[in-house]
Each structure stands twice: as C-alpha cells, then as structure tokens.
Amino acid sequence: MANHVSLKDIKARAEFVEKAAARFQENPAIATFGDMEPGGYLAIRWGMDSDCVLVFKLDPDFEPELFGQVIENCLFCTPTDSRNLLSNLRKRCNELRIQWLEI
Secondary structure, eight states, X not given: OOOOOOHHHXXXXXXXXXXXXXXXXXXXXXXXXXXXXXXXXEEEEESTTSOEEEEEESSTTOOOEEETTOOSSOSSOOGGGGGGHHHHHHHHHHHTTOOOOOO
C-alpha cells in the first residue's frame, strides 16, 4: 500500500537535509543535527565516507530516510580517496588536534 506524502512534507525534508549537510560540512566534529520536539527531524552523519545524512522524524509512523553523498567535505576523506582511509584519518585527526593512538 502506498504512503500518502504531500509536496510540502517533501520540501520540508529536503530543506532540513540541506541545513543538516551544511552544518556537518561547517563542523566536522558534529554528528547529529535537529531538534527533539515531537514531529521534529533528527539528522545523523552517516556512511563510509561520512558524507551521507540519515533522517529520522520523531513520529511513530515515519520510516528513516538515507540521503547519500550530500555532505561535500566529509569528515575524513573524499569518495575518490577511500582506499587511503587510514592515512586520511590520521591526517584529519592531526588537523583537528585529536590524539591518534597507534595500536
């Protein structure tokens, strides 16, 4: 059975995803965005390259939605250099002044 969705709801989600992606892009340390009011949206940074946004709505009938590759400057790497994840992670930790521990 198809879900009833209005264009107004789709536009509201799209605007929220754009705001979340912009916030994540501005501050690589942020992993969540949104408000915790009933009916509000919550975004979580997601994906192998940390460039996706997973959206939840605080509503029991809402299905979570994943918006892929919407964050242009992802946290640790770009889609083209995913093979060098460890070295990029180490470099990014240094840039953010996060201590890197060798195990």
